[in-house]
Amino acid sequence: xxxxxxxxxxxxxxxxxxxxxxxxxxxxxxxxxxxxxxxxxxxxxxxxxxxxxxxxxxxxxxxxxxxxxxxxxxxxxxxxxxxxxxxxxxxxxxxxxxxxxxxxxxxxxxxxxxxxxxxxxxxxxxxxxxxxxxxxxxxxxxxxxxxxxxxxxxxxxxxxxxxxxxxxxxxxxxxxxxxxxxxxxxxxxxxxxxxxxxxxxxxxxxxxxxxxxxxx
Amino acid sequence: xxxxxxxxxxxxxxxxxxxxxxxxxxxxxxxxxxxxxxxxxxxxxxxxxxxxxxxxxxxxxxxxxxxxxxxxxxxxxxxxxxxxxxxxxxxxxxxxxxxxxxxxxxxxxxxxxxxxxxxxxxxxxxxxxxxxxxxxxxxxxxxxxxxxxxxxxxxxxxxxxxxxxxxxxxxxxxxxxxxxxxxxxxx
Numbered sequence: 421x422x423x424x425x426x427x428x429x430x431x432x433x434x435x436x437x438x439x440x441x442x443x444x445x446x447x448x449x450x451x452x453x454x455x456x457x458x459x460x461x462x463x464x465x466x467x468x469x470x471x472x473x474x475x476x477x478x479x480x481x482x483x484x485x486x487x488x489x490x491x492x493x494x495x496x497x498x499x500x501x502x503x504x505x506x507x508x509x510x511x512x513x514x515x516x517x518x519x520x521x522x523x524x525x526x527x528x529x530x531x532x533x534x535x536x537x538x539x540x541x542x543x544x545x546x547x548x549x550x551x552x553x554x555x556x557x558x559x560x561x562x563x564x565x566x567x568x569x570x571x572x573x574x575x576x577x578x579x580x581x582x583x584x585x586x587x588x589x590x591x592x593x594x595x596x597x598x599x600x601x602x603x604x605x606x607x608x609x610x611x612x613x614x615x616x617x618x619x620x621x622x623x624x625x626x627x628x629x630x631x632x633x634x635x636x
Numbered sequence: 637x638x639x640x641x642x643x644x645x646x647x648x649x650x651x652x653x654x655x656x657x658x659x660x661x662x663x664x665x666x667x668x669x670x671x672x673x674x675x676x677x678x679x680x681x682x683x684x685x686x687x688x689x690x691x692x693x694x695x696x697x698x699x700x701x702x703x704x705x706x707x708x709x710x711x712x713x714x715x716x717x718x719x720x721x722x723x724x725x726x727x728x729x730x731x732x733x734x735x736x737x738x739x740x741x742x743x744x745x746x747x748x749x750x751x752x753x754x755x756x757x758x759x760x761x762x763x764x765x766x767x768x769x770x771x772x773x774x775x776x777x778x779x780x781x782x783x784x785x786x787x788x789x790x791x792x793x794x795x796x797x798x799x800x801x802x803x804x805x806x807x808x809x810x811x812x813x814x815x816x817x818x819x820x821x822x823x
Contacts, residue, residue: 425755428755429756431755431759432758432759433760433762433763434760434763434767435707436703437763437766438705438782439706440771440775441783442665442709556767556768556771592770594767
């Protein structure tokens, strides 16, 4: 039976994976780095704009429904859009989901109005902005080495303007000692080490592009 | 609590206290793994004890200094799955069917002559894939398909909703399928 082959093959997976999965998950509501908070705020603003866009477009141009807003409960941790190609999951920043502030309100609007005004493009655009996809790499991966080198050799830039934009990608690099280094990537090839959130470094565009494409 | 290295040294020197040390440090966790799979405390205890016996037989030649817990857990899981198969416990068999049917769509075609080597290669490919998956999704996948926990148990462990667990499993299975196709497996 094919599924049994899978269970048998799972017996041979990397023991480090087994040990990792036996650890208790990290506390979900810990202290966030400054860059994350700024990103969250920016994502919230973006969501409000999207929400307002939904609101303003209601009944004006009769946009055809292409995306179904599958779940968008107040207090939910994420929303899901089921497109023809995939299920797109967008994380709702915890603060907003809990406090019923900007993003929660925006999603209430979106949920109410989605049948008339949501488009796949706007939904996917929001998902891409808010979900902050994570790229997990091992320290020995070429892409990880490339990022670390690019970060070390990059140019430090002034913070405020870039830091206020939402991070587009989170890169987690698992070191050989079992710890994880986390970087946030912004537009214009700006990278931030989560341990030094105040320091913004411009890395080379080619490395940034590779990271955004997952190394392909 | 003894260090893994010290316990393994005891096994290598054929000192029976190695089993006691192993039991003190990992007994509860091994029993928990087995109980999750067999759903039976007595079988779990039996599997735990058999794990110590197998470990005693396996060290030497093995010297699992780096991942001693994973080494033990793998034996426990294997024994527990054997219990499920051999004793034909209907309820648990049904649950095993659930796991296997979920995975059928992304696993290579059946082949009665699949060898351990092929399983090992597939296991290595799955490992390579899993290291590329975000940490939480990776852990959810492993809790489901290695530790064989139910969705409800995973929800409780990670303090997340059932829909999120199911969504994470769905996405990871699809990505695994794509990865295996890319690696040349015929699905």
